[in-house]
Structures are given as structure tokens and as C-alpha cells.
Amino acid sequence: MIGVAGRRWGLGLFPLAAALIAFWFAFQLGRRFVARRRPHEGVWTVALAMFGVASLAMFYGVLDRWSTGEFRVFWLFGAVLNVPFLFAGELYLLAPRRVAHGLLAILVAGGVYAGLVIWEATVHVGFLSNSLPLGKDVFGDNSAPYRLAQFFSWPAYLLLLGGLVWSASKMGKQPALRDRTAGTLGIALGATIVAIGSGVGAGFHIVPLFSISLALGVAVMYLGFVRATRTASPRPETIAAAE
Secondary structure, eight states: OOOHHHHHHHHHHHHHHHHHHHHHHHHHHHHHHHHHOOHHHHHHHHHHHHHHHHHHHHHHHHHSOOOHHHHHHHIIIIIISHHHHHHHHHHHHHSOHHHHHHHHHHHHHHHHHHHHHHHHSOOOGGGGGSSSOOHHHHTOTTOHHHHHHHHHHHHHHHHHHHHHHHHHHHHTTOGGGHHHHHHHHHHHHHHHHHHHIIIIIIHTTOHHHHHHHHHHHHHHHHHHHHHHTOOOOOOHHHHHHHO
């Protein structure tokens, strides 16, 4: 029979895997940003680092009961800011740079405000004994931290998903961009896996679903990124012409 410690480790391994994948993903994006100075890669580096930090906080929370600090970190970087920063990075690819700069400035200011609100909010510590506490329980159903997650994340997710699907539909008409199209759809699928897992898993207290969705979702997003950035091999007729 699996004991409590074994069950906690079983649930915690998936957020740990999600954190490691996210940090590696952020490292790869960061290298590209340093080399090419493309703004979207810099913003996505921050977003994936947030994902990693939130997943790591969940790993520690599930493993040995949540502390107030761990839950605040998890809520700020996972529930509130992560998806908006993913969308902010995408906006650099879809809109004029001044528009993307403006949104990023607003988002940074909003993130500082959200951090202050979440860090100073009252926490109902009794709920932290659950494997996956809900924000509406820990902070209160009508609390500012709980509402911030709804205000920041859900509109950003819909915009992110819409932008990714729109981009893929445009690129799909060009055979030379087949890998980028498939990769873009993979990123959209990964984000959706995380969104569904967090919504259903957390909402119905199905902790394994939430845990698995974190690791699976970010892994699919990373594979999509690898596919989208893959250098196309020369076509046979091009090689023959060169010879």
C-alpha cells in the first residue's frame, strides 16, 4: 500500500518535471534572445521562467504541505502572470512594436501591483494542508488575488490561443513554413493542455490531472518550439542545382 509520503512524491514528480522542462525551455529562449535580440524571445524567456518557478513552488507544496510563501509564489507566477507574459511575447509577432511595448509596460506595472496585493493578502492557512489548495479558498472567493487571476489569465489565454491559431492558418498556406506552422499549433496545444488541466484539475480537486497537465503541457509547448525553429533541410532539386 502506498503511504502518504509515496503519494505526495507521485504527485510532486510531475510539477518537478514541468519545472525542469520550463527552465530548460527558458534557457534555450534566453540564448536565442542574447544572440538575436528579438523581443518576443526575451519576453517568452521571462514567461517560461515564471512557469518553472510556479511549478517548483507546487512541487515543494505538494511534497511537504504548502507554506504561505510557496502558495503566494505559485499563485503570482502561475495563476496570474504566466499566460499574460506568453501573450505579450506573441504580440511582438502580430502587432507593431510600439503596441507590444505599450502592453508590456502595462503588464509589468500590473505585475508589480499584483505581486504587492498577493504578498500582503490574508491567507486562510487551514486550506494549505490540501495537496492542491484553491485560490478562492486560500485568499477568499471575492478577494483581490483570486479576482486578479481571472482578470489577467483567462482573457490572455483566449488572445494567446487566437493569435497562435491565426498565425498557423496564415503560415499553413506556405509550404516552406510547414514546420513553423506545426510548431505553432503545438505551442497552442500545450497551452490548452495546461489550461484544461488547471481548470478541471484544480476546480474539481483532481490533483493528478493538474500535476500531469503541467508537465505534459510544457513538454508539448517545447516540442512545438523545437519544430517551429527547426532549420529546413535543402530540397533535393536545390542540392542538384547547386552541384
